Amino acid sequence: MDAQFWHDRWQSSRIGFHQQQVNDHLRRCWQQLGVAAQSEVLVPLCGKSLDMHWLAERGHPVAGFELSPLAVHDFFREAGVAPLQQSLHHFQCWQARGISLYQGDFFQAESLARCFDAAYDRAALIALPEAWRRSYAGLLARLLRPGAAMLLVTLDYAPVQHEAPPFAVNEAEVYRLFGDDFDIELLGRLEEGDSHPLVASGERAFFDELCFALRRKT
Numbered sequence: 001m002d003a004q005f006w007h008d009r010w011q012s013s014r015i016g017f018h019q020q021q022v023n024d025h026l027r028r029c030w031q032q033l034g035v036a037a038q039s040e041v042l043v044p045l046c047g048k049s050l051d052m053h054w055l056a057e058r059g060h061p062v063a064g065f066e067l068s069p070l071a072v073h074d075f076f077r078e079a080g081v082a083p084l085q086q087s088l089h090h091f092q093c094w095q096a097r098g099i100s101l102y103q104g105d106f107f108q109a110e111s112l113a114r115c116f117d118a119a120y121d122r123a124a125l126i127a128l129p130e131a132w133r134r135s136y137a138g139l140l141a142r143l144l145r146p147g148a149a150m151l152l153v154t155l156d157y158a159p160v161q162h163e164a165p166p167f168a169v170n171e172a173e174v175y176r177l178f179g180d181d182f183d184i185e186l187l188g189r190l191e192e193g194d195s196h197p198l199v200a201s202g203e204r205a206f207f208d209e210l211c212f213a214l215r216r217k218t
């Protein structure tokens with residue numbers, strides 16, 4: 001997916017991935033990661049996710065990375081706050097209430113020369129075509145300090161589609177991508193079954209959400 005694909009999605013408000021509520025896996029599983037309250041949480045490909053407010057309310061500074069200026073603008077406008085803005089290397093950085101949104105290409109994040117103790121990925125890995133996922137996993141391994149924890153939420157469904165996100169990223173692929181640099185534990189599999197419209201209509205045989213805890217190896 002090139003940048004224009006995502007700019008078009010935001011421009012035309014085709015943002016079905018955006019959740020009006022805090023993600024269930026985040027609520028249920030975050031505590032198990034044992035991330036210290038003051039640890040900053042990296043949120044790659046963050047959109048305007050409300051999950052970032054949830055993390056900030058728990059005392060975590062948040063560093064989100066998002067391509068779309070519209071998403072960043074909406075995030076702060078909908079929260080009713082006026083962020084401070086500055087240019088930082090390849091990014092425009094918008095900050096308010098302990099949340100910093102770096103607007104630009106996440107794959108340039110190393111230009112900031114920063115590392116993090118925790119990360120949260122919901123609908124980021126599965127937004128990337130297969131050819132980009134290894135670079136993404138490698139970048140996260142470099143941005144996270146040894147011992148850092150990451151909560152990763154992916155989708156597994158069949159038959160898979162290759163044309164447009166969300167892409168299926170199953171358990172075996174998570175181990176292939178992250179296994180060299182991270183210890184991995186599958187925390188849960190939410191089997192949506194017939195409650196998912198694509199399963200009910202017969203378009204998909206199954207449609208599951210997977211939640212993993214990753215720990216950066218020392």
Ligand SMILES: C[S@@+](CC[C@H](N)C(=O)[O-])C[C@H]1O[C@@H](n2cnc3c(N)ncnc32)[C@H](O)[C@@H]1O
Nearest residue numbers: 006017045046047049066067105106122123127
């Ligand atoms: C499927 S959405 C998920 C957003 C968010 N994680 C959520 O749960 O709502 C993927 C987001 O990644 C952004 N994006 C795609 N490629 C990016 C990149 N290279 N750098 C930063 N953001 C990117 C898109 O604009 C889009 O908002």
